[in-house]
C-alpha cells in the first residue's frame with residue numbers, strides 16, 4: 001500500500017469510537033427523542049446550529065451518526081446519512097435533486113428497483129428520465145437537456161457488470177453544472193467514486209458492506225451541505241420521507257464494516273479463481289478481472305488495486321430451462337443459495353431477467369443483452385474454492401452445457 005494514496009481500508013482501520021462506559025464498541029442509543037437542559041439549545045438544534053446535540057432519531061441518532069461518519073470516511077467524502085434500505089437512500093437523493101418539470105439522465109443498466117422508480121414512479125411528479133448506454137459518453141452528453149439535474153449510474157452495473165467511466169461522466173456533469181450520483185453497491189473499497197469526481201455516492205448496505213444478509217440498509221455519502229439539505233426539517237427528503245435506520249441495526253452494521261476489507265479481498269480472490277478456471281473450460285464468463293471483459297483496462301485504471309475485481313460474475317446458460325436446472329443443482333450441492341441479493345458470505349445466484357431486473361420490460365432487456373439464460377452469481381467467502389469450482393464444472397457437464405456450446 002502506497003503511503004500517500006487514499007486507501008479506504010485504512011480509513012476503516014483509523015476509526016476510533018469509544019463507548020459511553022469505555023466500551024470498545026460505541027454505546028447504542030436506545031432513544032427516539034432527546035432532552036435539552038435549556039429550551040434555547042432545542043431551538044438552536046432545530047435551526048441546525050447546535051453541533052453534537054440530538055433532537056429526534058428520524059433526523060439523526062448517535063448510533064446512526066457513528067455509522068454515517070465511518071462510511072463518509074470510507075468514501076472520502078465530508079458527510080453521510082444512513083437509511084433503512086438502499087432504496088431509502090436512492091429515492092430521497094433523486095427527489096432532492098430533481099423536481100417537477102425537470103429531467104434525469106440515467107444508465108439503462110441499473111438495479112431493477114431504481115429503474116422502476118425512475119421509469120414508473122417519478123413521472124407522476126412530472127420528472128422524466130432518459131435511459132442511456134452509460135459506457136457511451138457521447139450518448140450520455142447528447143441526452144442532457146437544459147432542465148437536466150443529474151446523471152445517475154452504478155459504478156459496476158446490476159446485473160450486466162458494465163463499468164461507468166466516473167471520471168468521464170464527472171467531466172460531463174461539471175460542464176453542464178449538474179450532479180453525478182453513483183451507486184457503488186457492487187464495488188465498495190474497490191472504487192472511490194468521489195476521488196474520480198462523483199458528487200453523491202450511495203450504497204445498499206444490505207450487500208457487501210453488512211455482508212451477513214440479516215438486515216437491509218443504505219447510505220448517502222456527499223458534501224456537508226447536501227447531507228444537511230437532505231436532513232432539513234423544512235424540505236429535506238430524508239427527513240420528511242422518513243426512511244430511517246434503527247440504531248440497533250446501525251450498531252451491528254458498524255461492527256461488520258470493520259471486516260469489509262478482508263471480506264472484499266477474499267470475495268475477489270475466489271471470484272477471480274472461478275472466472276479464470278471456468279473461462280479456460282470454455283464458459284463465456286463476464287467478470288471485470290478477465291481480460292475478455294470489454295472494460296478490463298478501464299476498471300484497472302480506476303480501481304484501488306488492493307481489493308481485486310469484486311465478487312460478481314455473470315454467464316449465459318443459453319436457455320431459461322438450463323439456468324434453472326443449474327441453479328437448483330448448485331443449491332442441492334450446497335454451493336450456495338438460489339436467492340436474490342449479493343455480498344453474502346455464502347454464494348448467491350439468480351436469473352435476473354425474471355428476478356431482480358423483472359421491472360425492466362422484455363424488449364429493453366433484449367436490447368441490453370439481458371437474456372433469459374443469464375445468471376448472476378455473488379461468490380461467497382468459501383475456504384475451499386477449488387471444490388466449489390469442481391462442483392460447478394461437473395454440474396455444467398451434467399446439464400449438457402458443454403455439448404451445447406461446442407455443437
Ligand SMILES: Cc1ncc(COP(=O)(O)O)c(C=O)c1O
Nearest residue numbers: 085086087111158185204206216
Ligand atoms: C446496485 C443496487 N442498488 C440498490 C439496491 C437497493 O437496495 P435495498 O434492497 O437495500 O433497498 C440494490 C438491491 O438489490 C442493488 O443491487
